[in-house]
Amino acid sequence: DSGVTQTPKHLITATGQRVTLRCSPRSGDLSVYWYQQSLDQGLQFLIQYYNGEERAKGNILERFSAQQFPDLHSELNLSSLELGDSALYFCASSVDASGSHRVDEQFFGPGTRLTVL
Amino acid sequence: AQKVTQAQTEISVVEKEDVTLDCVYETRDTTYYLFWYKQPPSGELVFLIRRNSFDEQNEISGRYSWNFQKSTSSFNFTITASQVVDSAVYFCALSEADYGGSQGNLIFGKGTKLSVKP
Numbered sequence: 001d002s003g004v005t006q007t008p009k010h011l012i013t014a015t016g017q018r019v020t021l022r023c024s025p026r027s028g029d030l031s032v033y034w035y036q037q038s039l040d041q042g043l044q045f046l047i048q049y050y051n052g053e054e055r056a057k058g059n060i061l062e063r064f065s066a067q068q069f070p071d072l073h074s075e076l077n078l079s080s081l082e083l084g085d086s087a088l089y090f091c092a093s094s095v096d097a098s099g100s101h102r103v104d105e106q107f108f109g110p111g112t113r114l115t116v117l
Numbered sequence: 118a119q120k121v122t123q124a125q126t127e128i129s130v131v132e133k134e135d136v137t138l139d140c141v142y143e144t145r146d147t148t149y150y151l152f153w154y155k156q157p158p159s160g161e162l163v164f165l166i167r168r169n170s171f172d173e174q175n176e177i178s179g180r181y182s183w184n185f186q187k188s189t190s191s192f193n194f195t196i197t198a199s200q201v202v203d204s205a206v207y208f209c210a211l212s213e214a215d216y217g218g219s220q221g222n223l224i225f226g227k228g229t230k231l232s233v234k235p
Binding site: 002031033035042043044045048055056058088090092094102103104105106107108109110111113 | 150152154160161162163164167169208212214221222223224225226227228
């Protein structure tokens, strides 16, 4: 158990809908990352938050957004869903990705499997 | 541009064989970190190792060992005396650390699926 929790575990929805994925980082971790794993694209970085603020953006679609709350949990919002958004969405957390050049290991949650029908 | 290549898509071995998973990376940063993660059939991603670009010492942890060679931009992973429980997809990843903007996020290779047969 990595200490990172994600809910829900599975989500089945229809095209055009909007869903919210939730992540709670390990106790003490300030950084939260979201990744998407699909068969054709592999594991791709979406977005990173550090202590409530957006720090880096990857290949995240405009239909997707995220935020990190004062208690450090994070939510990933996916809207106007398309069939191609079906994937496994991972949240990861790390101790600190602050202004230093140090990069800590990321611990991953169990993922949310999203199926868009 | 940053990139991680795992040329072996799938490897199949028989239990007790040694197996090496290859990882080649590309980066222009002088400070970077390399990682290996394991994804068993249950789907979670399990952290195995982190290595920074200034530490080229090889590492051994039980049956696992890692060989980092900056000269060839490689960070290979060897499992000695493989076991059925080692069956999983293994991912190599890179994180660049020279600049603050993209610091921390992982760039993954496509993964190598290892099947260990009894």
